[in-house]
Amino acid sequence: MAVRFTRIDLTAYPVDAGRQGQLHQGFCQSGPLDPYAFSLANLLCGQQGATAIEFIGGLSIEFTTPAVVSVTGPDAEIILDNQLQQGWQSIQVNAGQQLIVEPARIGSKHYLAIQGGFEFPRVVGSASMVKREQLGGLHNDGKPLKAGDEVAVASVASEQKQPGALPAQLIPDYQPDVRVGLVPGYQHDWLSSLQWQRLLSSEYTITPQVDRMGYRLSGPAIELPSQALYSEAIALGAMQIPPDGQPIVMMADRQTLGGYPKAGTIARCDLNHFAQSIPGDKITFYQLDADDARAKWLLMQAAIQRWLSS
Amino acid sequence: MQPFGTIRAVQTAGEDGLIFYTSGADLATQNQAVTALHQALIAHRPRWLTELVPSYDSLMLVFDMIEVDFHGVYQFVEQLPIDNINSQTASTLHRLPVWYGAPEANDLELVSTATGLSAEEIIERHQQSAYTVFAVGFAPGFAYLGELAAELATPRLANPRKAVPKGAVAIADRQTAVYPDVSPGGWHLLGLCPVSLYKPGAKEPTLMQAGDKVEFYAISEDEYHALAQTAGRPA
Numbered sequence: 001m002a003v004r005f006t007r008i009d010l011t012a013y014p015v016d017a018g019r020q021g022q023l024h025q026g027f028c029q030s031g032p033l034d035p036y037a038f039s040l041a042n043l044l045c046g047q048q049g050a051t052a053i054e055f056i057g058g059l060s061i062e063f064t065t066p067a068v069v070s071v072t073g074p075d076a077e078i079i080l081d082n083q084l085q086q087g088w089q090s091i092q093v094n095a096g097q098q099l100i101v102e103p104a105r106i107g108s109k110h111y112l113a114i115q116g117g118f119e120f121p122r123v124v125g126s127a128s129m130v131k132r133e134q135l136g137g138l139h140n141d142g143k144p145l146k147a148g149d150e151v152a153v154a155s156v157a158s159e160q161k162q163p164g165a166l167p168a169q170l171i172p173d174y175q176p177d178v179r180v181g182l183v184p185g186y187q188h189d190w191l192s193s194l195q196w197q198r199l200l201s202s203e204y205t206i207t208p209q210v211d212r213m214g215y216r217l218s219g220p221a222i223e224l225p226s227q228a229l230y231s232e233a234i235a236l237g238a239m240q241i242p243p244d245g246q247p248i249v250m251m252a253d254r255q256t257l258g259g260y261p262k263a264g265t266i267a268r269c270d271l272n273h274f275a276q277s278i279p280g281d282k283i284t285f286y287q288l289d290a291d292d293a294r295a296k297w298l299l300m301q302a303a304i305q306r307w308l309s310s
Numbered sequence: 311m312q313p314f315g316t317i318r319a320v321q322t323a324g325e326d327g328l329i330f331y332t333s334g335a336d337l338a339t340q341n342q343a344v345t346a347l348h349q350a351l352i353a354h355r356p357r358w359l360t361e362l363v364p365s366y367d368s369l370m371l372v373f374d375m376i377e378v379d380f381h382g383v384y385q386f387v388e389q390l391p392i393d394n395i396n397s398q399t400a401s402t403l404h405r406l407p408v409w410y411g412a413p414e415a416n417d418l419e420l421v422s423t424a425t426g427l428s429a430e431e432i433i434e435r436h437q438q439s440a441y442t443v444f445a446v447g448f449a450p451g452f453a454y455l456g457e458l459a460a461e462l463a464t465p466r467l468a469n470p471r472k473a474v475p476k477g478a479v480a481i482a483d484r485q486t487a488v489y490p491d492v493s494p495g496g497w498h499l500l501g502l503c504p505v506s507l508y509k510p511g512a513k514e515p516t517l518m519q520a521g522d523k524v525e526f527y528a529i530s531e532d533e534y535h536a537l538a539q540t541a542g543r544p545a
Contacts, residue, residue, distance in 0.1 A: 185322035233363035233370035235323040257447030265324035293325035
C-alpha cells in the first residue's frame with residue numbers, strides 16, 4: 001500500500017518520535033516540532049510514535065487503497081473528495097479518494113498520520129528527516145518530499161483499532177500570541193533579578209529566523225555578565241542568550257552542544273503552542289518551576305490516558 | 311541543589327533534565343570527573359535514564375518524567391558509587407594517520423604566521439600529544455580533542471569556510487579535531503585523515519566517544535590514498 005503526494009505547497013517530510021539515546025554521538029534529537037499534535041495524530045490512528053508527515057502549507061494526497069488517517073495541528077481546511085472533514089479526528093478513506101489540507105496560516109506545522117505508519121529509511125533508529133545532517137527522507141539525503149512522490153505505508157497490526165472521538169478539551173486552542181512557561185535552569189543564576197523580570201515582563205516577537213533548529217526572538221535585550229562557558233548539552237526548548245541579548249529557543253533539530261548561556265527551557269506543556277508560532281507572533285513568558293512544569297505535563301498525559309481507556 | 315564529591319554545581323535542564331558540572335584544578339581533571347560520572351551511570355544505568363550527554367566540564371541527564379522527578383535523579387546520582395577511574399587504562403586509544411599539508415586542507419602558512427613556528431615544527435608538535443575526547447557534538451561524530459600544546463593555539467578563521475573537506479584535521483584555541491563529513495567550519499586546517507569517523511548506517515555510527523584518547527601520526531600522500539581506498543572513500 002502506498003499514498004501519492006500530488007501537491008506540496010511549501011514543505012513536507014517524515015517525522016517520528018526522534019532519535020533516542022544518540023545525542024552523545026552528536027546526532028541531533030530531531031522529531032516533531034509540535035510533539036503533542038504528532039503524538040495525538042498517531043493515537044487517533046490507534047498507534048504510538050509511528051512515522052507521520054510534518055508539513056507546512058497546503059497538501060494533496062491520493063490513496064490507492066482504503067486507509068485510516070488523521071490530520072492535527074492548528075486550524076486547517078481538510079477536504080476528502082469535496083467532503084469537509086474535521087481535524088483531530090480519525091478519517092476513513094476509501095480507495096481512489098483524494099485528501100486536501102489547506103492550513104489557515106502559512107508557517108503553522110501540521111501532521112498527517114496514517115494507520116500502520118509511513119515507511120521511510122531509518123538512520124540511528126529514527127525515520128525523522130534532518131536537513132542539516134543530510135539524513136532521512138525518501139532517499140535518505142535529508143531532502144523533503146516532492147510533488148509526485150509515492151510513500152509506502154506499513155501493514156496494520158491485526159487488532160489495531162482507532163479510539164473514540166477526541167474530547168474537545170484535548171484539542172489545543174492555538175493562538176497567534178502565546179504565554180509560555182519558562183523553567184529556570186542552566187545559567188539562570190547569571191541573570192540579575194532585574195534581567196529575569198525584564199524577560200518575564202516583556203513581549204518578544206518571533207523573527208523570520210525560525211527553522212527546525214531554533215527560533216530567534218527579538219525584544220528587550222537580556223544582559224548577562226561575560227563569563228567563560230564551555231560548550232554543554234542543549235536540552236529541548238532551551239533558551240540561549242547570545243551576546244546581543246536576543247533569545248534563541250532551541251528546537252528539535254538543535255545541535256547537541258553549545259556554548260551560549262541559557263536562562264532556562266520552555267515548559268513541555270507549552271512547547272506545542274510555542275512551536276506553532278510564526279514570524280511576527282508575540283510571545284510572553286511566565287516562570288514555571290521544574291516541579292510544576294512536570295505536574296502540568298503529567299496531567300496532560302493522564303487526560304490522554306483517560307480518553308484512550310474510555 | 312547542593313554540590314557533592316567532584317560535582318561543583320547541579321542545575322535543571324528542563325523539567326526532565328539535570329546538568330551536573332564537575333570541579334577540578336584544570337580542564338583535564340574536570341573532564342576526567344565527567345568521564346567517571348558518565349561511566350558510573352552507564353554501569354548502573356537506571357530505567358528512567360533516556361539521554362546522557364557528556365561535554366567538557368558537564369554531564370546532562372534526561373529522564374522519563376513518568377518514572378521519576380529531578381529530586382529522585384539528584385538523589386540517585388549523589389548516592390552513585392563513582393570509581394576514580396584511571397583514564398590511562400580505562401579508555402580506548404585511537405591512532406589516526408594524517409597527510410599533513412594536503413592541498414585541500416592546508417592552513418600551515420597561516421598557523422605559522424600566528425604561532426611563529428615553522429610548518430615542520432607545527433606538524434611535529436601536533437603529533438606529540440595524546441589528546442582526550444572532551445566532547446562529541448556540533449555534528450555527528452565530531453570529537454573535540456584537547457588539549458593542544460599551548461604554542462599551537464590559534465584563533466578561529468576570520469571568515470569561516472563554507473565547506474571544510476571530509477577528514478580535515480583542524481585546530482582552534484587549544485583544541486584539535488577531525489571533520490567527520492563535509493561541513494562549514496572556522497578552524498585552521500593541518501591536513502587530511504583517511505579514517506572514516508562516521509558511518510551513519512552502521513550499528514556503531516561514530517568512531518570516537520567522550521573520554522577516548524587520540525594520537526596522530528604523519529603519513530605520505532601515497533599512504534593517504536592507499537588508506538583512503540581501503541576505507542572505501544574516493545581518493
